[in-house]
Amino acid sequence: MSWASPEDIYLSTSLASYLDKKLLVLLRDGRKLLGTLRSFDQFANAVLEGACERVIVGEIYCDIPLGLYIIRGENVVLIGELDVDKEELPPHMTRVPEAEIRRVQLGFMPCLCKYYRGCLVVAKSNYDLVSLSSLAVPCIWGWGGDNLEFQLFHISQSSRSCCSLILARK
């Protein structure tokens, strides 16, 4: 095997042109890893330095540091080069601490939790959980006054701005 000359790298399908760049690696289980590509081979086995996992739940996200990662190629779906001039995520997304995202991710009343303008809105457990849990997570939005009083709306995914149904009210 011979090493490709520098100009060939940019014409081939090899990952060589992505070396030492900040990348997004999408894995088969849906995980999203960010990091700098330091090495790879023909199976798309890859070494990521300074890797972190980006966990996204609804409109909140968190980057969890992982360190140096070797990814087995069969788990790779896509390796994307990040455009440094473009924001990585839409502006309405809020960064939260790891503990917070884990709580939401682990299904801490998932259908009743939602971030709205940076605050976590959580329903109290005395709501009718049976009827609420039958709805898909993205359909539920909750917001309102202080921590205890708020309303839940059922909003169709296509038109988030209009509230079609009030499901529960404290």
Place this chain on the structure above:
Amino acid sequence: MLFFSYFKDLVGREVTVELKNDLAIRGTLHSVDQYLNIKLENTRVVDEDKYPHMRSVRNCFIRGSVVRYVQLPPDGVDIELLHDATRREARGG
């Protein structure tokens, strides 16, 4: 090697690659290799709202094993040529 050769002819054309995880990415075919790994340029995800993490990805490498479909430009297939090549390949030539 037929499809490898076929995809090589499509380099520079606009294609949509649909993956087994339902993610569909449109972009200019930059290159393809023997495993049918694909590199796309100027990519955009078909359903951007659903995949916010793909927003700033402009160029990407897609592992051939995760591809479900490649949607081609309407004039991307020369049927006659493909027929001939298929017969040649089947004869082992």
